[in-house]
Amino acid sequence: MTARLVVLVSGSGTNLQALLDACTDPAYGATVVAVGADRHGIAGLTRAQAAGVPSYVARVPDFASRDEWDETFTALTAEHRPDLVIGAGFLKLVGKTFLDRFEGRYINTHNALLPSFPGIHGPRDALAYGVKVAGATLHFVDGGMDTGAIIAQVAVPVLDDDTEDTLSERIKDAERAQLVDYVGRMARAGWTINGRKVIVG
Template sequence: MTFPIVVLISGSGSNLQALIDQSLQGNLNVEICAVISNKADAFGLQRAQKAGIPTHTLDHKSFDSREAFDEQLKLIIDQYQPRLVVLAGFMRILTETFAQHYEGRMLNIHPSLLPKYKGLNTHQRAIDAGEKEHGVSVHFVSAELDAGAVILQASCPIEKTETADTLASKIHSYEHIIYPLAVKWFSEERLAYKQGTAVLDGKILAESGVMYHPDLI
């Protein structure tokens, strides 16, 4: 029996594609019940349609408030009764009510080694700060921006000649590995959220979660 999830996007949907691919290859036993975007021109919608996945567009500009948008988004999501909501480049700050409704069953991926560099422009900020390494984190979503319990991280060195674009490219390659892995853990009930912490195989994870390496399964 497949594990139902809903994916939220705003852009190209490369992490959505990674989930689709892993599912088709039999590495991920999930059913992507729907893909929802707040932008009608998001390329990820085409990826979903090509894979035969139902899509919805919900333009946030059509709503008078963030709360009204989130309430309508919740209604669309809940009609599919997903066991997990996956934010894959969904560029919206969520209300506390929305975050609480999906507490413990909503994941996000953020391009930094959290808790460092929450928010935007993380690659350039890491370079400007003289960091030796940078990375990406999968975490549970909480009401505070990019502050939920971290599950899994991957890191790479920052070279002397690094630019934000080259660093982003390296980070993307890791995103497409660790996000499906975290979703897999959740779908297999190995991963859980308990009292504000991430728990894997019955063990509470450290603040930085698990660091990815090729042998990790």
């Protein structure tokens, strides 16, 4: 059975595109059934349209409260019956309703080796700290800031002449490959979560 993926985007959708490309191979074991976004007019939605994948948008400013947005976004996502929900450059923190509905099925990729350097400036913070190895983490999403159980990590060496931009670009390449690899593995072989330990297959 092919796993159903809903991918959430806020911008260019390069990770989404990598997943769409991977899903063209029947052996990958998954298909993107919908793309969700928190804003209109982004390249990620254009990529979804080009691939013939349905999309939906819920903007936080259009709702009376953040909870109301969360409930609507949860319902819109649930309509597509996802086996996995993937945050691929999705810049909104979802609320309790979404997390409860998709617990153990909502994953996100982060551009640092967690638990070090959570938040939106992973590469910058890693450089400032002087680490010699940076990287990317694929993890389940919980109620904290990048605190969910870790699925996979990939290391990226920090070069002496790295800037935030050069390091970020190398991390993005490794991060994208890891995301595609592990989403496929999870789709084909399943996964278990025991406390903080995640086993794929």
